[in-house]
Amino acid sequence: MAERKEIARREETRPEARRRARAMVPPVDVYETDEGVILVADMPGVGPETLDVRVEDNVLYLRGEIAEVPGEEVRPDYVEVRGREYFRAFTLGPEFDQEKIEATVKHGVLRLFIPKLETEKPRKIEIKVAG
């Protein structure tokens, strides 16, 4: 089981998945349950309308854009966050049901639930008492 948890271990580094210049890398937490994997990413400024989550060729792409940026009348004095886009990609292992990924975003935090295929979920084996 452990060696197949690709989402956990391997971040996508194929050229087409490399982060675009200046895109920010959101920090993520990945947590496994019996049912699947929960992935949480901090993307401050991103709302439902500027979030793009997709799976192509077993790669999960997270993209987001800061929805509201200061207008031209605002002159920067001090800047820690540069850029407007977030980007990160992960390889999905074969044990996940890509059709059923659920995504929500609240207060700039993306939460994804990536369910495991039924066949991959741990099964409880009932122990019958002989006698």
Next chain:
Amino acid sequence: MAINWTWEWDPFREFERLQEELDRLFEWVSPFRTLRGEEVYPRINVGETENEVLVYVFAPGMDPAKIDLSLEGNLLSISGERQAEEALGVEEVRPERYVRRERFSGRFSRVISLPESVDPSEVSAEYKNGIIVVRIAKKAERRGRKIEVKAA
């Protein structure tokens, strides 16, 4: 055309290039971390218009009620607490089930000094999409004035 938060003249540009090179060297370097690897939470941008100073506090996943903001003179203090695991939405969090753990968790406190021109009596703050936007008026005498050019 929205402003792109970069400077015409930027003392950090060199650092940024270095950062990009580090990105290529290592698997990845998060913009939310310093080069020494510790996380910065929340990140802050400051800008100003003719009449106000604007502070953008990048504090995703907070309960606005748990953010303490205070302004004394031109010093803005931001403190609070975020439990990163709350976002998982699971009943009981078992640490051994984490596969990756990068998001900031715990108490934070930051103080930033703002331009001297702020008027602490006129402040408002709004939390949207995980960014707190604090607007502080400038003192009346420090506001930019348009100078009319009269025809001779």
